[in-house]
Amino acid sequence: MVETTDQNKPMIWKELVLGFVVVESCMYHSIRTIPIVTASSAEEVLFTENLTRLTKLEGDETVKGVLQVPFPTYEVTGYVPVEDEELSEVLLLGYEYPGVQAPDWMEILKKEVANPRRCV
Numbered sequence: 001m002v003e004t005t006d007q008n009k010p011m012i013w014k015e016l017v018l019g020f021v022v023v024e025s026c027m028y029h030s031i032r033t034i035p036i037v038t039a040s041s042a043e044e045v046l047f048t049e050n051l052t053r054l055t056k057l058e059g060d061e062t063v064k065g066v067l068q069v070p071f072p073t074y075e076v077t078g079y080v081p082v083e084d085e086e087l088s089e090v091l092l093l094g095y096e097y098p099g100v101q102a103p104d105w106m107e108i109l110k111k112e113v114a115n116p117r118r119c120v
Contacts, residue, residue: 008081009081010078010079010080010081010106010109010110011078011079011080011081012076012077012078012093012105012106012109013076013077013078014074014075014076014077014096015037015038015074015075015077016037016038016072016073016074017035017036017037017069017073017074017075017095018036018037018038018069019035019036019066019067019068019069020033020034020035020036020066020067020069021033021034021036021063021065021066021067022063022064022065022066022067023057023061023062023063023064024061024062024064025058025060025061026060026061026062027058027060031064033067035075035095036066037075069097070097070098070099071098072098073095073096073097073098074095074096075092075095076092076093076094076095076096076105077090077091077092077093078090078091078093078105078106078109079091079109080109080110080113091109091112091113093105093108093109093112094108
């Protein structure tokens, strides 16, 4: 996990992606992917959903396969602390792939926080 942080400043972190699980839903006639990410410490295992995402399949969903990703691929997330709130919303900002220029993640975070029409 790579972090950019200060106590009350926006924070960006990257999790190593090992691949994507392909999941099919019979009820919604759809296919989705779930990233398989690593946890870099025992504390992360306890306090993040990273390792439990795969156990949250709905009753009508089945795993169809796993997509490989080039190494190193990262899932980039971030948050902006909100005054008087203990926990701030963590936002998925995107993915970094080897050989592809990474965007300015802090700018993307600021745009996501300011966008009232984003999915919640």
